[in-house]
Amino acid sequence: MDISFLIVQFISGLTMATLLFLVASGLTLIFGVGGVFNFAHGSFYMLGAYLAYTFVAGTHLNFWVAVLAAAVGAGILGMLAESLFLRRIYGRAEEEGFQILLTYSFILIIDDLVKLVWGTEYKSLSRPAGFGGSLIWGDITLPTYNLAIIGVGLLVVVGAWLVLSRTRPGRIARATALDRETMGMLGVNVPLTMTVVFGIATALGGLTGALAAPLRSVTPGAGIEVIIDALIVVVLGGMGNFWGAWLAALLLGEVNAVAVATVPEWASLFSYLVMVVTLIFKPEGLFAPRQVRKV
Amino acid sequence: MEPILRLENVSKAFGGLKVTDGVSFSVMPAEISAIIGPNGAGKTTLFNQITGALRPDSGRIVFQGQDITGLDTQEIVALGMGRAFQITSIFPEETVLNNVRVACLSREGLTRQPLKGVGSFKSSTEKAMSVLESLGLAGQAARPAFELAHGDQKLLDIGVALALNPKMLLLDEPTAGMSPDERALTRELVVKLWREFNLTMIFIEHDMDTVFGIAQKVRVLQQGRLLAEGTPDEIRANPQVVTAYLGEEL
Amino acid sequence: MEAVDKKKAAAFWGLFALIFALVPAAGNDYYLTIANRILVWGMFAVAFNMLFGVTGMLSFGQALFSGLGGYGVGMTVKYLGKAWFLPGLGLGVIAAALVAYLLGYLIIRAGGVFFTILTLAFGQLAWQITFRWYNVTGGDDGIQGLVPPGILSNRVVYYYFCLVLVLGSIWFLRRLADSPQGLVLRCVRQNPSRVRFLGRRVRRNQRRVYLISSVFAALAGGLMAGIDSSIHTNMLNWTTSGQVILMSVLGGIHQFFGPFIGAGVIMIIEDVVGARTEYWSLIIGLVMMTMVLAFPRGLVGEFALLKARLKWRALERAERS
Numbered sequence: 001m002d003i004s005f006l007i008v009q010f011i012s013g014l015t016m017a018t019l020l021f022l023v024a025s026g027l028t029l030i031f032g033v034g035g036v037f038n039f040a041h042g043s044f045y046m047l048g049a050y051l052a053y054t055f056v057a058g059t060h061l062n063f064w065v066a067v068l069a070a071a072v073g074a075g076i077l078g079m080l081a082e083s084l085f086l087r088r089i090y091g092r093a094e095e096e097g098f099q100i101l102l103t104y105s106f107i108l109i110i111d112d113l114v115k116l117v118w119g120t121e122y123k124s125l126s127r128p129a130g131f132g133g134s135l136i137w138g139d140i141t142l143p144t145y146n147l148a149i150i151g152v153g154l155l156v157v158v159g160a161w162l163v164l165s166r167t168r169p170g171r172i173a174r175a176t177a178l179d180r181e182t183m184g185m186l187g188v189n190v191p192l193t194m195t196v197v198f199g200i201a202t203a204l205g206g207l208t209g210a211l212a213a214p215l216r217s218v219t220p221g222a223g224i225e226v227i228i229d230a231l232i233v234v235v236l237g238g239m240g241n242f243w244g245a246w247l248a249a250l251l252l253g254e255v256n257a258v259a260v261a262t263v264p265e266w267a268s269l270f271s272y273l274v275m276v277v278t279l280i281f282k283p284e285g286l287f288a289p290r291q292v293r294k295v
Numbered sequence: 296m297e298p299i300l301r302l303e304n305v306s307k308a309f310g311g312l313k314v315t316d317g318v319s320f321s322v323m324p325a326e327i328s329a330i331i332g333p334n335g336a337g338k339t340t341l342f343n344q345i346t347g348a349l350r351p352d353s354g355r356i357v358f359q360g361q362d363i364t365g366l367d368t369q370e371i372v373a374l375g376m377g378r379a380f381q382i383t384s385i386f387p388e389e390t391v392l393n394n395v396r397v398a399c400l401s402r403e404g405l406t407r408q409p410l411k412g413v414g415s416f417k418s419s420t421e422k423a424m425s426v427l428e429s430l431g432l433a434g435q436a437a438r439p440a441f442e443l444a445h446g447d448q449k450l451l452d453i454g455v456a457l458a459l460n461p462k463m464l465l466l467d468e469p470t471a472g473m474s475p476d477e478r479a480l481t482r483e484l485v486v487k488l489w490r491e492f493n494l495t496m497i498f499i500e501h502d503m504d505t506v507f508g509i510a511q512k513v514r515v516l517q518q519g520r521l522l523a524e525g526t527p528d529e530i531r532a533n534p535q536v537v538t539a540y541l542g543e544e545l
Numbered sequence: 546m547e548a549v550d551k552k553k554a555a556a557f558w559g560l561f562a563l564i565f566a567l568v569p570a571a572g573n574d575y576y577l578t579i580a581n582r583i584l585v586w587g588m589f590a591v592a593f594n595m596l597f598g599v600t601g602m603l604s605f606g607q608a609l610f611s612g613l614g615g616y617g618v619g620m621t622v623k624y625l626g627k628a629w630f631l632p633g634l635g636l637g638v639i640a641a642a643l644v645a646y647l648l649g650y651l652i653i654r655a656g657g658v659f660f661t662i663l664t665l666a667f668g669q670l671a672w673q674i675t676f677r678w679y680n681v682t683g684g685d686d687g688i689q690g691l692v693p694p695g696i697l698s699n700r701v702v703y704y705y706f707c708l709v710l711v712l713g714s715i716w717f718l719r720r721l722a723d724s725p726q727g728l729v730l731r732c733v734r735q736n737p738s739r740v741r742f743l744g745r746r747v748r749r750n751q752r753r754v755y756l757i758s759s760v761f762a763a764l765a766g767g768l769m770a771g772i773d774s775s776i777h778t779n780m781l782n783w784t785t786s787g788q789v790i791l792m793s794v795l796g797g798i799h800q801f802f803g804p805f806i807g808a809g810v811i812m813i814i815e816d817v818v819g820a821r822t823e824y825w826s827l828i829i830g831l832v833m834m835t836m837v838l839a840f841p842r843g844l845v846g847e848f849a850l851l852k853a854r855l856k857w858r859a860l861e862r863a864e865r866s
Contacts (some may be wrong), residue, residue: 037658088838094734096657097603101794102837104787108830116824224783228669231662239659266677272670276651279663283654346742362822372744384742388799389728400725401743408725410717459744479698486634 004139014148016151017253024233026204040106042227048074048206049213063128067210074206112269123218299324305354316519329506332516347371377461387441396423398458466498590792590804592761594656598798601734606668609757612781613641614766619688619776634767649752672781687777797843
């Protein structure tokens, strides 16, 4: 095992980590800000992938424009889902359980709607022009598309940080996380904020699905696989914790890269392994602050 | 006589904010006393520490000669500490009877019984009914708790605590949200329960008629510190308390 | 009052047992299988609901335990022979108890939505292992030919065998629901922090009901293996966990028999519609959505409410005239 091999594996892990983080960040955003657990987040990822496929294969849009359009599309669908359905159960007794059940019904419905619209066969999307090849540097071969994904991930991280900490809507969103009711009394339009944040979250999911489409094939039922990975990231990072999610995604991405390189057949089990070990030794999550709240 | 409850230098901070700052006092058995202070003085936080819901950062809490600092709530409750809540804390979907009965069953160690119906434990049911009688709630025993009027829910909350046969009972604002008439009734009831159940009682209260009407001792908290402690007359005459808190109200 | 209730309960149980006991008389193997499935899934759902509806713990991973029950039977029969069907059933149940006991400590420390996530993750972990460990578990091929030994190989006998076990299990769960332990579990759902002030440990009670619920899930899974004469990795998949949740929500999570009724309805819909559509998940998704948005009390709960309202109206009318 030489250094160039390690670098190649590291970049491959980083690509996976970026995708994981992007999809998990949407999940953690809507939970942290809106107190909504969107079990169907992976389904919006899948919708993003299908939309990107349609925009590229059907309307021949430029790949990057198609990716953006897919993200917007997933965001609009998310806003529809929030304002037509989810909104009806806010404030209901045992709301949390009903959120899970309702978003679970989204998974089931979206899965079959995707089959109805796009059929059951695998779809594939080729890499965009200019990113089909690899950067070769001695023994090191790095696919340029992977590097592009890492770049987009960095952009999103920096952008999200700027929006959340430097802008008024971002601050409103963070304050709403503290208390829906109080913010309502202070004159913030809480329902609108919820819808918009839900839209941004699902757009992040859709963006990830679109970006990942050239790397993984696009299939119905992809939603559940993605959501489980994203959930593990969120459990490890601490629900609602943006930076925790980033570190957890990095850890899982790299562990996965090592696993794929060494025991490919069992690689899919390694995320779970990290989760189990974490739960045993640090049940409150890897990066969550220790809390001494018992009531 | 030994105090039943002793706080020694109890301190607690959230982030940088000291919510309890070196509080020490002793409570004698069978005493009925009040804790007063402006909002945010740390009154409820202090209750939370006494009952193990929060762990003090430093200091010691001794209950009946036993150090209970850092024990879990359920252990402290088992030693005879009862508590009723500021925001009514009951089991809303259960009947009024079941709310109190579950406490009786718990005290008798019967809550692991998996096969016999709740009604077949006669002594628990009788005890629960007698507690409801004392509170004047017996007539509503079969109603779901959420249907009760606000004031009755507060009483039920106290009933759940009483059913555990506590030696000491902490009441967090027993008359909050009540009309003046209801307050007067509750005041009488609290004194009646204090005598009937041989309790040592500490209550947090903002209503000064209640505080100075029934407490034998008053403790004043301000910004997490114990500002003053004494009989109602002493507190009323304390210039520090008057300027800091009582000023406009008396 | 109590005597009337007891008579009513006895009549209910008698009727319940009688209806299911008479099914074999129809002499139709197909109906027999459906009735048997309703029984076993019904028990599974009632046991699941002790967790969800009663204690407020939404597990999305009970398939792990029904799967353990199924594979307990499947693996012992595969490796030790047909005669080991019943010991295999016991083994699966014991394995489930052990796993639930250990897992309880790992995942019940996290409350609310974390519990749901972790149950889902551990369920999928078990599914992945079974799916990939082809040499041992048969992977996606599953295990076929799991015919119970001796007289149990007769479908009618096996049906009665299931009926007795299911009735016994549901009877136990009913007693549990009405007992002090059941009352504490309901209190844990309604107000966990107050339960601590009763001197009870919330998590210990949660672990206990998790264990109980999982044991009956495993029993259901084991019995299912005998009904289908086979097992498949799908038993462990999250869709199975989702199915049992749907049954409970459809029937009503705050009614003891709600989940059983829900199981019956789902089994019948599946039988009528399932064969004709490839869009099964769309159908159950719409059912779930409708229930959550419009009928959160479930069929039995909404029916009970309607009955109470009509009664109240009749009383009002009687008073007026």
